Amino acid sequence: MTIHKEGFKILFFTIIGWLGINFLLYYAIHDQYLIREIFASASLGVFLLILQFFRHPTRILTINDNQIIAPADGKVVVIEETVDNEFFKDKRIQISVFMSPLNVHVNRYPMAGTVVYQKYHPGLFLVAWEPKSSTDNERTTVVIENKNKVQVLMKQIAGAVARRIVCYSKVGDKVTQCSEMGFIKFGSRVDVLLPLGSTINVELNQKVLGGVTVLATLNS
Secondary structure, three states: OEEOHHHHHHHHHHHHHHHHHHHHHHHHOOOOHHHHHHHHHHHHHHHHHHHHHOEEOOOOOOOOOOEEEOOOOEEEEEEEEEEEOOOOOEEEEEEEEEEOOOOOOEEEOOOOEEEEEEEEEOOEOOOOOOOOHHHHEOEEEEEEEOOOOOEEEEEEEEOOOOOEEEEOOOOOOEEOOOOEEEEEEOOEEEEEEEOOOOEEOOOOOOEEOOOOOEEEEOOO
16 A cells, blocks of 8 residues: 555645644643643544555456456446547437545556546536536546547546546557556546447446456457
């Protein structure tokens, strides 16, 4: 288990703030032992919560050219046919994974290939399970094309708590399946849009692991 690089700065300033505030409290209310201990314990609890949020566990990744692997940890909240108006301009199968603040928040490429599209969209911060969050929330869209010219779209979507989407993708990048494509800080959602006819391997409300769980099998 390691700490993800996206957490280094936040954890550093959290430690500085925790030490500074507790140092001041020690001298300001040095005779109020119980209050100081309660605040110190609460501060440590907050720090540990942030620490676990940025955890980056070592995993045995699932690699298969014909399969679409979960891009994030969380719960499957959507499996439906939808119309994509941004890139494909046609019908696709959408699978959405909701990440709570307690999940690992590393985002991974669901398949290997070349990044052929990447775009950041400013927007709202609706709760991530709200259907309109896919089109109205702040988000980043990435499309990967594999060696068989099959294209899969992935969206990183900000939620009511998540206000920071990190995306490492650039058009032209050659990416490997399950390698890191980004990070969403403090809970959100990832959508994957697949070709019609793909075989779905998960169910609604199923918990999935990023880089491990098979979401679907490509039939083309």
